[in-house]
Amino acid sequence: MSRPTKQSPERGSARTRLLEAARDTIRQKGFTATSVDDLCDAAQVTKGAFFHHFKTKQALGVAAAQHWAETTGAFFADAPYHTPDDPLDRVLAYLAFRREIIAGETAEFTCLVGTMTQEVHNTSPDITSACADSIFGHAATLEPDIAAAIVAHDIRGDWTAESLARHMQAVIQGGFILAKASGNPEMARESIDHLIRYVRQLFNIGETP
Template identity: 60%
Template sequence: MSNTTRSKPNKPDARAKLLDAAFSLIRAKGYCATSVDDLCREAGVTKGAFFHHFKSKEELGVAAANHWSEMTGIFFATAPYHDHQDPLERVLGYLDFRRAILQGEVREFTCLVGTMVQETYDTAPAIRAACEASISGHAAKIEADIAEALARAGMKPDWSAKSLALHSQAVLQGAFILAKANGGAEIAGESIDHLKRYICLLFNRS
């Protein structure tokens, strides 16, 4: 996800600055390696300001996941793939859009909630739940287009629209891991291309 998703109020308060700092640092260093001191330094606020807004780093992690959902929701809601009348074209356009925003450094396009949940799924249940809600909520929006595409094609497969929508997120999160391992976006883009071909095969779309 590009930095277009970062919050940009005219005069950001300490809380907004800390959330923006979380977006940047956690995607670059990971949740566990990011300290409260790091967050305060990046945000340009005091530790007193941090603890005024958040009781702990875990509470900030939950808030960051929720804020990520809000900001990315706005970002994707205004994307051009929604203009397609054909629901399958919207799904394929979504994948094209995801590929197009693989820009900049790895930390700039990877997913905050995907990064956090890998580290905290067993140690911070509240963060895990917030990350799951973010990923599942995003998948649900794609699920609606997949379901409409199935209905339009008269297809009744032994898999569900929900399962394919979640699979798309699994591929995207895996693509981000490959990008981190390889230090660049190329391999992530290839993974999205494979996913697009797979969906075309499912719908017999050439």
């Protein structure tokens, strides 16, 4: 995080503002199409400040992915889907929550690291690995609940909590692509509905609660 100073709390915030600008701008235009000047304009920062905080544009990409992991990590940790007692209910509440937050402009609900991965997976290992950490790290937070649900509901199948957690991320990411292609968020919600139905079926609970 940034280092706020005593007399001027605004100082030292250039880095944070750049990361926020990156989050917003890259989600709209993609990583490559976002120029350093774009970011400096959006963050109200000069180029000198940019290259003071980030050695290269790639380094900004890595930092943006890490910043995304941190902020979304906190966001999901504070989200209300953890409250149910039954672990399966927590899993389903997670999916309902993911569905809920799909609203507004496409660039507002889609995933920064999913977008960046698609672009740079073959050209920038650093950014790719930071994106992977974010995606699979988030998936990992779901595993305990899924594993507990498997035990609680006495389920046995040839799939693991790990793979289901990853599949959930795949469905969400794929939904974002259809939403972007069509300009319609409903495409993303629709896929989560199928995913919810799948999970309910996996755990042998009825179609409608």
